[in-house]
Amino acid sequence: MTDPLHPRNRFLARHLYTPRQRFFAAVLALLVIGLPLGWAIKTWTTPENRSCAAGVARPAGSDECVGVNGDGFAFRIPELAHIAGLIGRENATLKPGEYATVAVLLPLTSPDAGMRVKVLHELQGAYARQHRANHESNSETPKIRLVLANTGKNNAHWRATVDQLKGMTGAPDQLRAVTGVATSSTEVRQAVTALTHEAGLAVVGTTITADDIANGPGPGDNRFPGLARVSPTNSDEADALAHFGRVNAAKALLVQDTRTGDHYTDTLKSAFAKSLQGAPYEPQLFTSPADPTEEGTTANTFRQITHLICDTRAETVFFAGRHTQLRQFINALGARGCAERSFTILTGDEGSYLGADPKLDRRALKARLTVRYASLAHPDAWRAAPGRPVPATGGSTVAYDTFLTDIARADEKPVALADGQAIVAYDAMATAVHAIRQATPDGAAFPELDDVATQWPQVKGSLRVQGASGWICLDNFGNPYNKAVPIVELAGDGTQRFVAIAWPAGGPPATSCLPPKKG
Template identity: 40%
Template sequence: MKLLPDGRLYRALVLGTATVVLGLGVYFLVAWLVTDDTGCAHGVEKRGTKSECTGVTDGSFHFADALAPVFGRIKAENDSIADKSPATVALMIPMISDNPAEQHEFTEQVQGAYLAQYRANHQANGQRPPIRLLLANPGRNYEFWEPVAQQLADAAASPTENLRAVTGINISLKETEKAIAFLTAAKGIPVVAGPMTADDIMNSAARPHAYPGLARVAPSNSDQAAALGSFGSDIKPAETMVVEDVREDDNYLTTLRQAFEKLAKGAPHAPETFRSPTDFNDEGNLANDFHQMVPDICSSDAKTIYFAGRPVQLRQFLIELGRRNCAKHYTVISGSHASTLTVDAKFQDQWGSLTAGAGITVRYAALAHPDSWSGDGPETPGGSRRAYKELADLATMFGNTSATGIGRTSLSDSRTIITYDSVTTAVSGIRNDTVGKVEMPTLDEVANSWLRLHGGNRVNGAGGWICLDQYGNPYNKAVAIVHLDPVTKSAAFDRLAWPAGRAPDANCSIRTGG
């Protein structure tokens, strides 16, 4: 090799090596940024083994394709009031699911929130402040509730964000309970829970300040059971059986078990039990368990089965019960989460098992139903045809796939209605305190407003009157008793029932002792 004078070969080698190293460094840096970037959008980050986008958005980012139309409308509505000093309400629910039926329900809940926002801003006689809506995804089963709840706390503390209430809260789990405790007790943020029904996530006489500032709009599991009991007064305890999921850390299951065991007091057989997977949307191998359970049910005197379980397991149970060898008719009674079966594609081939000849009736307590306040007869105290019609008209106006639509909507499975009522209740509390020179109430003022939402100040929800007691719970809320209709493949309305065994009076008076 011929040496270059003055060490130029050495310098050339060093320079060449440095260039290669620098080039590789840039390559690996770019690759690392691309593969490990945790940002999805402003306020939204990838978390967990599935790299799920979780966080808070104003509609700029949609968490799932099904949510894109309604998120677009929310973003447009938020932008239109940005310079009008709006109060902010957040909808906190999981936004992504691998279960198509559950994803459908999440979409319906966001649609209900938007329709409530639109009504508040355009059909409320100019009441102020206008309402801005944030969308908070805490992840599947609220796994990442803590960082998302902290984002909401920051928005509540911000003089420009002015978050004044968190709504939604749709699944009764331990993670949900922690999120509510953090928002209310730790951060002083008012919360209006929507489809949440567990009895042990509420304020009560025994724990009046467990969740300060928590209001609920759905009847609890025990209220649902009381309404079901009044509807099925001819059911004999000796002809009942409870089939229950004994999985831990699920507040819905725990309190539904307790409620159904109370209804079945005097049943000759102990409950048939099973344990669902940690993720209740997993199929697991429970079909085998239910297959083995059915012969014991057939050999019993049971005619009514109280099923305390989540929708996937209810579907699996009904399929196996439909294949039974005995020719007995069964009525299977469950809680409000049974509404998911109406949108569960895996149940579509099983509706035939619910015909009269097949001998199975599925009945449950719905959180709301369109037929509750329809018809031409005298209006029953406890609800308002006008309030329901306002929502129904909005759903017709926006429930399409046009450029200004929010996607196809349905009111039949209650999720849209109950979330609409949750946001409407939050708006009522916020606006009740914006009088005189007060344009933006404090968090405490909003939380204290729940104490006045009864009697003449009740919320005329689309799903029935919302009359909050001193603990923020809906008093004697209307319960729509429904059954699954194999002809229409939907929930058919039976009648209204009441936790107190009677409809409320015209003033929605809250009586002592129930």
């Protein structure tokens, strides 16, 4: 029991328990308790600011910045800061009403090292062609605004970004074409479907090669109205490899991924299987992870497959799979037991990733192992060399030299060209600009949306695009006809060495470059 007569209690009663002191004590208590409580309530009731920049935000449950921006924002990827800044500065010089917009749709925030390099090079190529369109094309109109559209890791956020693009077809953006769309995945296929069917946008694929992300001559095969591509299909790549290598099917086998739903792999293994009709060996199978950029356990499988390959008479191995598994397979075959035998690996354009892959065992390339792939472009393809003249048709040194000039004018920093990504992106942008300007009526500031997507059947003959990767002559379905396919070899030091140009039709196109009737 408290003693009111205790000296301490008498002091408190006299000095602290007066009405005024009790009032101030109460106020102090409210401040001590109320301020944090108010801050907490405000924090709980105020929505989190997930904006990254104009047009870009972090989706729920993700730290990636997803959306569309042309102001120089690099989506928090340091490697993209310089090129994004150049694009932003170029866009800042344009006035509303004088330009049409082209979006580059890519997984800009992919954590995969190979994809990061690919994205950087594609943006560099696209920007070089934007710069040419605005400064080196005799003041042709409309001018071109370039925006970056991020679909996130593995294109997982494609829907939100595509919906944003669909809302940009009017003023002030006047979005008229989308390029990029660079991976042959289910997500990209869905994005292309939405862009073409729902928005009526023209789409120009850079490095999509899957046969089923394309239109065709059969009934109901106009699945993506307004889609054009500057790269050959997997079937064309396989045909070009077959014409180049003249492989003996009796001494060849196929190593293929069993994971389905990957349009690149699915169509590549079908194309290779067609080339290997009559081969004596059944395919050797592996199953990649759901995310094929992950290592998984496939390296163990490849170690076993190399033993089985040594048991065959095979000399040529066709590989149908993505670049991570390709690298694992090369490393395993380089350490094979039958080291005295020579092997050649033939694969699709995913081989272009390997030049910059630090996990590739370059010793494997010196162990009687030759790795060749069907590239989409190469800086030496249209350069004459002793014993290797430039083909008279299908492309030109002049077009490639123009590309080199544009790259140098656009950016003082050197651009890596060996993987072909910047070259192909430049050509895709050139094709988009060509269609936009061809569709613009005399006296108009920009074309109607629907008119751009209908231009592809006329991109042929004398109206072809003089691409840095070769002539771009489109058939009535937007597919490149008999497009040049550089065959590239991984040299012993890991560099990507040009071997020769191969052609899906067996030889270069005629001067007219008019696709034959199909179907």
